[in-house]
Amino acid sequence: MTGHRGLPQAAMFTxxxxxxxxxxxxxxxxxxxxxxxxxDSSVVLPTETALLRPQAGHDLISLVNCTPIGVNSHRIIVTAEPVLPTPADAGQSVDSIGFPWWALGLGLSATGCLWYVFYTRSQKPAARV
Known part of the structure; x- marks a missing residue:
């Protein structure tokens, strides 16, 4: 699983x-x-992919990200195994980041404005008598 770091509007893998x-x-x-x-947590070169290979008989997940922020010359690879059974309090975090609905609204508004500008320019003015 990969994600970004260093984005001011989202935490993701920061x-x-x-x-x-x-x-x-x-x-x-x-x-x-x-x-x-x-x-396991390791910092490797982008060409070092051995830690990402599947391991027979193991259920693992790897989180991968570029590092250091802004340079991105290496990769952080964090490997984890499932905790079974899943703890009862899993998913109760109050600091999770939700969907940025404001960005959707902004994008739709910008699209509507652009459509209006191009649509009105494409319409020929009515002939005056």
Missing amino acids: DLDKVTVGDDIEIDVYGQTLVYRII
């Missing part, structure tokens, strides 16, 4: 370099919260 082995991460999939425990 703090991926701060996680440590033993930390839990939660992933929401279609309303179900899955909990994983971090078992």
Whole structure:
């Protein structure tokens, strides 16, 4: 799983370099919260992909991101395994970031304005008698 870092309007993987082995991460999939425990965190070159290969008999997830912010010369690879059973309090986080509805509204407004400008320019004025 990959995500961006350093975006001012979204957290996504901004703090991926701060996680440590033993930390839990939660992933929401279609309303179900899955909990994983971090078992490894490494910084590698972009060509070093061995940590991303599937391991037979292991259910793992890898989080990948560019580092350092702004330079992006390396990759952070965080590997985690599922916590079973899923803890009862999973998905109860109050600091999650929701969908940016304001951006959707802004985009639709801009599209409407552009449509209006181009539509009115394409209409020929009525002939005057």
